[in-house]
Each structure stands twice: as C-alpha cells, then as structure tokens.
Amino acid sequence: xxxxxxxxxxxxxxxxxxxxxxxxxxxxxxxxxxxxxxxxxxxxxxxxxxxxxxxxxxxxxxxxxxxxxxxxxxxxxxxxxxxxxxxxxxxxxxxxxxxxxxxxxxxxxxxxxxxxxxxxxxxxxxxxxxxxxxxxxxxxxxxxxxxxxxxxxxxxxxxxxxxxxxxxxxxxxxxxxxxxxxxxxxxxxxxxxxxxxxxxxxxxxxxxxxxxxxxxxxxxxxxxxxxxxxxxxxxxxxxxxxxxxxxxxxxxxxxxxxxxxxxxxxxxxxxxxxxxxxxxxxxxxxxxxxxxxxxxxxxxxxxxxxxxxxxxxxxxxxxxxxxxxxxxxxxxxxxxxxxxxxxxxxxx
Numbered sequence: 522x523x524x525x526x527x528x529x530x531x532x533x534x535x536x537x538x539x540x541x542x543x544x545x546x547x548x549x550x551x552x553x554x555x556x557x558x559x560x561x562x563x564x565x566x567x568x569x570x571x572x573x574x575x576x577x578x579x580x581x582x583x584x585x586x587x588x589x590x591x592x593x594x595x596x597x598x599x600x601x602x603x604x605x606x607x608x609x610x611x612x613x614x615x616x617x618x619x620x621x622x623x624x625x626x627x628x629x630x631x632x633x634x635x636x637x638x639x640x641x642x643x644x645x646x647x648x649x650x651x652x653x654x655x656x657x658x659x660x661x662x663x664x665x666x667x668x669x670x671x672x673x674x675x676x677x678x679x680x681x682x683x684x685x686x687x688x689x690x691x692x693x694x695x696x697x698x699x700x701x702x703x704x705x706x707x708x709x710x711x712x713x714x715x716x717x718x719x720x721x722x723x724x725x726x727x728x729x730x731x732x733x734x735x736x737x738x739x740x741x742x743x744x745x746x747x748x749x750x751x752x753x754x755x756x757x758x759x760x761x762x763x764x765x766x767x768x769x770x771x772x773x774x775x776x777x778x779x780x781x782x783x784x785x786x787x788x789x790x791x792x793x794x795x796x797x798x799x800x801x802x803x804x805x806x807x808x809x810x811x812x813x814x815x816x817x818x819x820x821x822x823x824x825x826x827x828x829x830x831x832x833x834x835x836x837x838x839x840x841x842x843x844x845x846x847x848x849x850x851x852x853x854x855x856x857x858x859x860x861x862x863x864x865x866x867x868x869x
Contacts, residue, residue: 523863524817526824531789531809533869538578540869541785544814549662549781552587557630557660559593559687561668562613565602566799569790571668573617579664579785580624590625590664592618594687595654596635597797598694599721599744606633630654631690638690641775645857647768651775652693663782665818669825671793671806673743674698675766676838676847677829678795679822680784681854685772695722697768698741702761703754705745707731710753716745741765747798766850773818774857784821785814788829793841806841807833819860823851 527544529536541547550556558579563570576592583590592613597603602612606629613619613627620626631637631654639658640650665683672678686697712730724738725745732753741761746754788810792803810832815821826848830836838847855862 522861523865524815524820524861525867526813526815526817526820526864527867527869528824528828529812529869531811534575534812536869537575537812538581540812541578541582541814543869546783546814546816547582547586547664549783549816550583550586550588551661554588554661555659556583556588556590556662556664557593557657558583558590558625558664558666559657559683560666561683561687561796562594562603562609562618563616564797564799565612565615567796567803569668569670569792569796569803570616571666571787573622575787576618576666577623579666583664584624592623592625592627593630593656595631595657595689596629596691597721598691598698598740599719599742599797601797604721605635628656630656630688635691638692641778643771643775643778645771645774647764648696648771651772652690652696653688653772653776654690657688657776660780662780665782665784667784667786668790668796669786669788669829670791670795671838671841672795673747673793673842674741674762675769675850676762676842676845677826679786679825680818681769681773681822681850682795684776684818685769688776689772693772695740697765697772699739702736702739702741703743703746705732705734705754707733707753709751711751716749716754719744719748747794747800762845763849766847767853770850770854770857770859773854774859777859782818783814783816784818785812786821786825787812788825791829791837807837817860817864819851819854819862820864823862824864824866826851
C-alpha cells in the first residue's frame with residue numbers, strides 16, 4: 522500500500538506552517554511529550570542547513586500540542602565546530618538557532634564530549650547492537666527535519682542519513698564509516714597538510730612532505746577527499762558505499778525502535794556534498810524544489826529523490842556520483858519494514 526507524501530513547492534515556502542498543519546503528520550505528538558527535533562546546525566561557512574525561521578514553524582505546532590520540543594544533534598567524528606557540545610552550541614547560535622528565534626532550547630544529544638550514549642539491540646546484517654546518542658534515546662518522539670542533497674559516500678543524504686548517522690554516538694559513527702577507507706596517491710601530494718588538519722582520527726600524517734595513512738585509525742569519513750585540492754585521495758567504489766548505506770539504515774532501525782516520528786525533507790540548496798563541509802564549492806547545483814512531509818521515512822526519501830531528478834531533468838545523483846547506487850538505502854529500509862518506496866504525492 523502506498524504511503525502519502527505531502528508536497529509544498531518552494532515558491533510557496535511562506536505557507537510552511539499552514540502546509541504542515543494541513544498535512545496532519547504530527548498526530549503522534551502528545552501533551553507533555555519530550556519531542557526531539559533532529560536537525561543539522563550547519564558547519565562554519567556552510568549555508569545549506571535548514572534556516573531558523575522554518576524550524577520555528579515546526580516548534581510552534583509542537584508547542585500548540587502542549588508538548589516539549591527541543592532542537593538536537595549529536596557530535597561529529599571529524600575536526601570542526603560540532604565535535605563537542607560547547608562548540609556545537611556556539612556554531613548553532615552563530616547560525617541563528619536559539620530560544621528567541623526558534624522558540625525552544627537546544628540539547629546536544631551526546632553531552633559535552635560526545636560520549637553519552639546507549640546501546641539498542643537490533644540483530645541485523647551488520648550490527649547486533651547500535652550505539653546512539655543518549656538524549657535521542659530519551660525522547661518520547663521525533664521530528665526529523667532533513668536537508669536533502671548529495672552525499673560523497675551515500676549518493677544522497679536525506680531522512681535516513683539524518684536518523685542513522687545523525688543520531689549515532691561517536692562510537693556509532695565510527696562503526697558506520699569504518700569500511701569505506703580511501704586509497705591515496707601521494708605522488709600528487711604537495712605536503713600542504715590540509716588533510717592532516719581535518720582528520721579527526723589522526724590517521725594521516727606527513728612524512729618527508731608527503732601524506733601517509735595509518736589504516737588502522739581511518740574511519741572512512743571522507744573529510745580527506747573533500748579537503749584535498751590535488752585529488753590525492755579516492756574511495757574504492759566497490760561494496761563499501763553499499764555497506765555504509767545499509768549500516769545507516771540499521772542505525773535508523775535502532776533509533777526508531779518503539780518510537781514514532783514525523784519526517785520533513787527540505788529540497789533546497791541542493792549541493793554535491795553534505796552540510797558537514799564548509800567549502801565555497803558546496804554551492805547549490807540546481808533550483809530549489811520544495812518541502813515534503815509524511816510519516817513514512819522510506820516514502821519521504823524516495824519522493825525527494827524523484828522530485829529532485831524530475832526538476833533537474835535527469836538523474837541528478839547519478840550525474841554527480843555515477844559510481845554510487847544511492848537507492849540501496851531505500852531498498853534495504855523497505856526490506857527491514859521501515860516503510861515502503863511506493864507513495865502517493867499529495868500536492869498542497
């Protein structure tokens with residue numbers, strides 16, 4: 522049976538509040554529930570994150586139900602402004618996320634140093650247990666607000682990237698990434714050290730002005746690839762991207778276990794790389810499309826994928842990442858019973 526996915530064109534973004542109310546996708550939110558609004562506050566220099574004025578419309582609806590919303594995310598495993606709660610909150614505030622602008626507090630879900638976590642049993646293909654941020658686990662329900670765009674490992678990043686990778690603790694993020702290790706051609710290396718600076722795991726170092734890698738430390742996060750201007754690093758496009766997609770879905774399975782959620786994808790500022798990168802080249806590559814909302818995460822990501830490709834005129838994700846089949850995550854999520862790829866698009 523097809524799931525309903527509600528669509529608002531981007532040129533009517535000023536009607537977001539009315540659209541979300543009309544879609545009636547927040548029925549799981551009950552009075553006095555602690556509702557985690559899981560989102561991404563954007564890295565320093567990045568402009569792709571969902572803006573506070575849109576977040577506030579979601580908060581307004583949750584507060585009308587006399588529930589307790591809070592904005593949340595978990596720490597990253599790479600060097601940046603979101604690798605601990607202290608700096609994470611500073612960058613969130615710099616980007617305009619605070620109680621005054623959004624109407625609710627921000628709680629970084631894995632605490633000060635990113636080590637507050639809990640294990641959830643899943644017994645799936647890659648993991649018997651998944652390790653997620655503690656105050657994700659403590660939520661009574663979820664609203665996942667996801668910026669839909671390209672992703673250098675999974676092809677696209679949307680709802681499942683936001684749930685699985687986004688809610689994983691640092692240990693969980695390592696577990697999801699570690700099979701995707703890049704190769705390097707240090708004949709192309711000029712010894713600038715930019716990749717070393719951005720390697721959170723300290724897997725990279727310079728030896729005789731050339732980069733070397735300790736593969737026992739590499740988590741496969743992809744920061745070296747994006748931060749190298751000389752194409753020293755390259756992922757082996759074999760089974761690894763598929764495995765990472767499946768691992769993200771298994772983490773999503775754990776996060777959603779015995780919980781209910783709403784999913785809202787923002788199809789704007791559609792860039793090649795994810796919002797973790799603060800590079801000038803991470804600019805939008807096509808027109809803004811719109812907003813989709815629903816209660817089926819598989820259908821939401823499938824509809825987002827289709828709408829972006831339709832607006833682009835061909836398969837946008839195959840254009841930017843021809844080596845990656847980004848639909849593996851959708852098929853595996855459907856296989857695990859998290860939703861269905863078949864959907865009915867309801868235009869607002």
